[in-house]
Amino acid sequence: MKQFLAFVRKEFYHVLRDRRTLLILFGMPIAQILIFGFALTNEVKDSEILVVDYAKDNASQELLTKIGSSRYFNIRQAALSHKEILGTFQKGKIKAVVVFPANFNEDLLHHNKAQIQLITDASDVNTASMITNYLSSIIMDYQNEVNQNLQIPYRITPEVRMLYNPQLKGAHGFVPGVMALVLLLVSVMMTAISIVREKETGTMEILLVSPFKPVLVIFAKAFPYLALSLINVTAILLLSVFVLDLPVKGSVVLLFAESTLFIITCLALGIFISIKTSSQQIAMLISLMGMLLPTMIFSGFLFPIENMPLPLQVISNIVPSKWFYIIVKSIMIKGLGLASLWKETLILFGMTVFLLLVSLKSFKIRLQ
């Protein structure tokens, strides 16, 4: 145990003395959260809105004035066909289109209900959902005003279309996503590099000749990164709660437990890479290309998996970060507990055990 502690202390010296490592360790998560975070809290102020008014009657004009008088929107009017509307989105300036059907007022008068179509560019998920929320509440407002003098209330239904990304996937997904990314980088890359460095410098040989058990060398090297990763998880959660106002709906304890599990998965991967490679550069490249890229693509963090072709969907199942991403998202945003996440947890656990066994086995073979 004393030997183990001596080793762990040495590892901390290494980490704390290397400015670059420190920067990656603690600068990156903060930078990522802030960058993604401010993309999330995109201001909707002065958004360009295109109004296509087929009705041009009293009701549509009143409602338009109301929308136009809010500080959120700048209104432009144009008479366009449905196809032309799609074209305007592709130019990118217009954030949303409001379409009044031809007999808007008539419908209200005779049927007491009418529809308005709201089309938004949901490729920018956050802006799109915010704009539709604002527009809908302005419409509700108008409806309530008018209804005060009526016996049979009018009902105006905004029919919302989210272009490009109808399910609004990834709305708050970036915090779990960043968490997966950061843990992956810290645990896989840093561990792999730190072990391979000892091979490169020749100190690994000295360690293997010492009575210190080889398996303990590996654990002692991985341990500090487990601790540092947990600090990172804490930092990310604090930032997301206090800077981005994204609360953790589910159990924080469960979140940390699942994070620890994922960190161990990553450490096992890092150890495996370090055993199979012999230079720091190669270890880094493999960690980046082999781990980071699949996480970006297959975790569902940036691209919805449901929209991928079937073979890619199948591949996504072997990426550990996908499962971790689902777990964190469910705990943080949906507030789910272990009861509904046991399947994902079990898959991740299975992967961890498998990776640990494989890397320990190949480590033993290396020693022969």
Add this chain to the structure above:
Amino acid sequence: MMQNDKVIVCEKLTKRFGDFVATNEITFDVHKGEIFGFLGANGAGKTTAMRMLCGLSAPSSGKATIAGYDVYTQTEQIKKNIGYMSQKFSLYENLTVLENIEFFGGIYGLSDERIQSKTDELLHRLGLKSEANKLVASLPLGWKQKLSFSVAVLHEPKIVFLDEPTGGVDPVTRRQFWDMIYEAADSGITVFVTTHYMDEAEYCNRISIMVDGRMEVLDTPTNLKNGFHARSMDEVFYQLARGAKRGD
């Protein structure tokens, strides 16, 4: 010599990798306090032999005991009783002199008091007192090598294995380094050293020369030179190594 005076006993020690016989039935003994030179061209099988003796790799056949412990079954005990220094510089550059000593003392399981007293003694002997809190990276190579050797014998092993310890070091420092080796041998530590410098070979009590995995000769430098009618160890080595079929 008496049997219990032998700290390394090797009998037909062999290591095969598939069809390739890296080390072929080497047989030799090394006595306590002896400086044993282990010579051979690159690829002659020195490293493989040394790895077996250190308990890093299991032999394919043959017998060997190190400090009385069996290389097949008691590698754990062997590791506690040997020190090792490789041709690659083997301390941590971004740790201070003191931290390196503490770390290696720590993983060899020395008590804090023992590490403390050893550290004082070592720093005093090397004249490194004022550098104790400097990063090892900032020391000149010669000092690094001397420090490295001192760390390798920190836990007072019975045998210390030195794998080309003086590679890239200037002649003056090499001379000082060999003074340290003599000192260690005088205190009863057996020194098992590989080198490519033939002048260093002359400093050894006995020398073995490996050619193509076999141990061709084993004797004192003087006897070897006489036997080969050579004026220097250089010539002895050339005569033997010329016949080698394996290279790098």
